[in-house]
Amino acid sequence: MKRSFKDDFNMMAMLLIPIAVAVNLVGFQLANVLRLPIFLDTIGTIIVGVIAGPWVALLTGLITNLINGIFNPVYFPYALTSIAIGVGAGYLSKYGFFKSVPKTIISGIIITFIAVIVSAPITVFVFGGVTGNTSSLITAAFLASGQQLWSAVFSSSFITEIADKVVSVLIVFFIVKAMSDRYLSKMNYGHLYMKRNNKK
Amino acid sequence: MKQNILLQLHPMTKFYFTLFLFAIVLILPGYLFSFALFPVLLLIALFAGVLKEFLNIVLKALLSVLVIIFIMQMLFYPGENVLWGWGIFEIKQEGLLYGLLLTSRILAIGSAFILFFRITEVRDFVKSLEDIGLPPMGAYVVLSTLQIIPEMRRQANTIMEAQKTRGVETEGSVLVRAKAFIPTLTPLILSSIAGTEERAITLESRAFSAPVKKTSLHQLTKSNIDRALPIIFALIVIGLLVWRFFF
Structure with missing residues (x-):
């Protein structure tokens, strides 16, 4: 266990982190430019989880939120969510959950649950239930209709996350499929996704 | 750039100062102190010559969040004492107080971190x-x-x-x-x-992963102030904790 933990952090995996963080930010920016109703700001973290494993993805999630936090401290507490998404994606990949479209969709749903379960307590305890993004409006609507705070936050973030995460994992699936065997062979979990069949 | 005592502090000293503010905002009860902290941060920003960027980022990042949080707490926080009502919306005293407490803390802690990254080069901090x-x-x-x-x-x-x-x-x-x-x-x-x-x-x-000690072109120095300030911060936090829980 100790050995595999250290092995995850090889040079190629570490050099993937800056790119993945930038992909997270650029994905969010592109979604904004194209005026899409979802964020798409965890694509990089999920890619790292899929091809380089949970621990490298943990670091990617953490760095993403720290860098976002430089200009908007609201991101700092949500570093936990990014970390959880990265670790979750890494373990799902380890057990072969990104190998086909149906399995990928299932892992998108699992990642949604991870994201909601980790982020809802942060939203409630740190920000009292709302943070001013789109899901806040839905939370407010649920509260006005008489729901309790916890269930309002859980259901509103579930509604906004599910589309985002399922689309994100599908994009990741197609991007990993487009990666060359030459590159994948250098990543820890890459052999799972190589086109040439290796019977290991 | 002009020589400036604040900007010349060791990055760790500035970081400990930010953590120190974070701790006292959480330790002290009530919203008055946390709101009072913001003008102090403004003064520090003015002294460090980063007032304009500091205010810009605070307004852009925090203002809308704070307003929304405040309105939500006023309307939906459970409480008994209704101050003002209109249809299904009721403003309650408990909600008003909790809204003030929450927004004051988010403002104080959030702007402390924003200030930290205005007066510290990320490169120095990482070093x-x-x-x-x-x-x-x-x-x-x-x-x-x-x-x-x-x-x-x-x-x-x-x-x-x-x-x-x-x-x-x-x-x-x-x-x-x-x-x-x-x-x-x-x-x-x-x-x-x-x-x-x-x-x-x-x-x-360039032998980056060679298992030897790396030399760096970029060096940071610690002055006496940088050694003394963290200790003072720690003493104040311990003092406040003792005061809060034993008196």
Whole structure:
């Protein structure tokens, strides 16, 4: 266990982190430019989880939120969510959950649950239930209709996350499929996704 | 840049100061102190010559969040004493107090961190973390991330323009716009990861992963103030904790 933990952090995996963080930010920016109703700001973290494993993805999630936090401290507490998404994606990949479209969709749903379960307590305890993004409006609507705070936050973030995460994992699936065997062979979990069949 | 006592402090000292503010905001009860902290931060920003950027970022990042949180707490926090009501909306005293407490804390802590990153170069901060034990690889990853972000933003724009000339539509219904996302992101990621191999070779040719102590061109020095201030901060926090829980 100790050995595999250290092995995850090889040079190629570490050099993937800056790119993945930038992909997270650029994905969010592109979604904004194209005026899409979802964020798409965890694509990089999920890619790292899929091809380089949970621990490298943990670091990617953490760095993403720290860098976002430089200009908007609201991101700092949500570093936990990014970390959880990265670790979750890494373990799902380890057990072969990104190998086909149906399995990928299932892992998108699992990642949604991870994201909601980790982020809802942060939203409630740190920000009292709302943070001013789109899901806040839905939370407010649920509260006005008489729901309790916890269930309002859980259901509103579930509604906004599910589309985002399922689309994100599908994009990741197609991007990993487009990666060359030459590159994948250098990543820890890459052999799972190589086109040439290796019977290991 | 002009010599400035504040800017010349060791990055760790500034970081401990930020953590110190974070701790006392959470320790002290009530919202008055936390709100009073903001003008203090403004003064520090003015003294360090970063007032304009500081205010800009606070307004952009925190103001809307604070207003929304405050309104939500006023309307929906459970309580008995109704101050004012209109239809299904009722403003309760408990909600008003909790809203003030929450927003004052978020304002104080959030702006303390914003100020920290205004008066500290990220490069210096990472170097000081390296000095206290962050692996050089970690420092390299953080710094190269900061470098690569604007680069990839530019590249994403270039790719999007190129795809537009090929006929990929970026206007229209949600589905049409969503379809433009993948042809932009995929080439961006694939071309970026192609470059990592060369960077790995470059780093290795300079013995980056050799198990020896690294020398750095960039050095930070600690003055006496930098040694004394963290101790003072810690003493004040301990004093406040004792006062809060034993008296």
